[in-house]
Amino acid sequence: MRVLRQVPYFAGLSDEELQDIDGRMRSLAWSEGDRLYQVGDPAEHLYVLAAGHVKLGRVNAAGGETITAIVAPGQLFGAMSPLGEPVHTETATALVTSCALRMSQRAFREVLDEHPQ
Numbered sequence: 001m002r003v004l005r006q007v008p009y010f011a012g013l014s015d016e017e018l019q020d021i022d023g024r025m026r027s028l029a030w031s032e033g034d035r036l037y038q039v040g041d042p043a044e045h046l047y048v049l050a051a052g053h054v055k056l057g058r059v060n061a062a063g064g065e066t067i068t069a070i071v072a073p074g075q076l077f078g079a080m081s082p083l084g085e086p087v088h089t090e091t092a093t094a095l096v097t098s099c100a101l102r103m104s105q106r107a108f109r110e111v112l113d114e115h116p117q
Contacts (some may be wrong), residue, residue, distance in 0.1 A: 003050040003101060006074025013115060021115075024107040029099045036092040036100070043079040043088050045102045052098025056090045070095070078102075 004010050004018045013021070025048070030036060036047070039058060054071040068090055071077045079088055103111070 003048055003074060007048055007076060009076065010115075017115065021103075021111055022101070024111070025101040025103045027099065028102055029097070030094040032094055032096050034094045036094065037078070037088050038091040039088055041088045043086060044105055045078055046076060046108050047078045047092075048101045048103075049073050049075055049077065050099040050101055053095040054098055054100070055093045055095050057093070058090050 004013075004022060010018060010021065027050070028036075030052075036054065049071050051073055054077065055067055056069040056071065056077060057065045057067045060066040069077070071092075077092065
């Protein structure tokens with residue numbers, strides 16, 4: 001729940017509400033260099049980084065990588081088809097050993113319905 005408290009979207013929610021949201025999430029871990037997802041993968045989950053750092057990037061016209069963001073603990077990342085992206089438009093790579101909470105599309109829709117603020 002400590003991680004969820006850092007997410008601005010969940011600010012102001014009670015411990016009980018955060019516990020309910022936490023129960024809908026799955027905890028995952030990656031080693032340095034592991035890919036969490038890549039361009040073209042189905043966009044089915046939203047992530048909250050709990051520890052570590054994740055690089056988001058895409059291939060540029062010259063064939064190199066353009067880094068679009070470095071995700072820090074407490075930040076949301078990922079794309080979900082109900083939010084307009086059917087597939088990931090960036091690749092997410094762990095820069096160091098990293099842990100994140102992952103929520104499915106269905107669970108995120110439920111959270112939005114229950115906590116519209």
